[in-house]
Amino acid sequence: MNRILLLEDHERLAVLMSKGLASSGIVVDTFERIDHAWLALQQVPYQAMVLDRGVPDGDGLELLQRLRASGNNIPCLVLTARNALHDRVTGLEAGADDYLSKPFAMEELVARVKALLRRPVACLPLDPVAGDLRLQPSANLLWCGAHSQLLAQAELQVLLVLMRKPGETLRHNLLEAAAWGFEAVTPNALDVVLHRIRKKLQLLGSKQQISNVRGVGYALCTKKAP
Structure with a gap:
């Protein structure tokens, strides 16, 4: 949408x-x-x-x-x-x-x-890439190699912001605004969306993860080797 x-x-x-x-x-x-x-x-x-x-x-x-x-x-x-x-x-x-x-x-x-x-915004990539992930907004798909997961609209909007600024910690209210604009949402709405995204990252076997920086926000980054 x-x-x-x-x-x-x-x-x-x-x-x-x-x-x-x-x-x-x-x-x-x-x-x-x-x-x-x-x-x-x-x-x-x-x-x-x-x-x-x-x-x-x-x-x-x-x-x-x-x-x-x-x-x-x-x-x-x-x-x-x-x-x-x-x-x-x-x-x-x-x-x-x-x-x-x-x-x-x-x-x-x-x-x-x-x-x-219908006019592309030149300053932003149409299909952003972060690590082993590629986002295809036109089809609401998240790809990791040859495998994909279908995304709900809120999941897509949150990932768009995270993947365009990989490694950068983004505040809770920014991610909420990306998903729902300035509509009123329940206090845990973003937590639910992030939980669903994390499950899809696991299903894809991605090396990327969404980290919670306590008191600051969230960042998409590469998992550290054990």
Whole structure:
């Protein structure tokens, strides 16, 4: 399932957009402020984002410019009520991949977001590799040599983050956000997912393991030789 970030401070419009995208299998995390959206983008591997230009703490393009300056190439659609040519040019020059003026038809928004989701993000590997593991997100499969295990969506999202930063200790809340965005989950939801991943690593005979660094977080690393 695809997950995108929406920066939009108009509550009713944000709800309508979320519902329209959800009907096409796209999960939306909505934020009203640039600083909140920036924090979320550091924690969740979103597949695309939709930005409104006019939000309470500035112009949505400020967020886009910060992301591009940091090397983040996440596909981006910019929304605006401004129809002037120079506003469209400004958005594209800031790093936007597409532009949609308000008011718009929901069908067009969904079609444009789907088009963005078909664009690979250049800065991230499509099938990340860590040690003897290879992740195939398009099929929800984890491979070790010629053997594979089917992953649930939450398991896939957690492994995506761990395998893109092998050996790095990642905090509990970051892994939760990767799996479920900012939805409310039970306190032990991540523990259950990690337990299932560990069992699948054992079934595959992998030399990789998920280590718990007490009080800090979790890391994917190679087992030490006995």
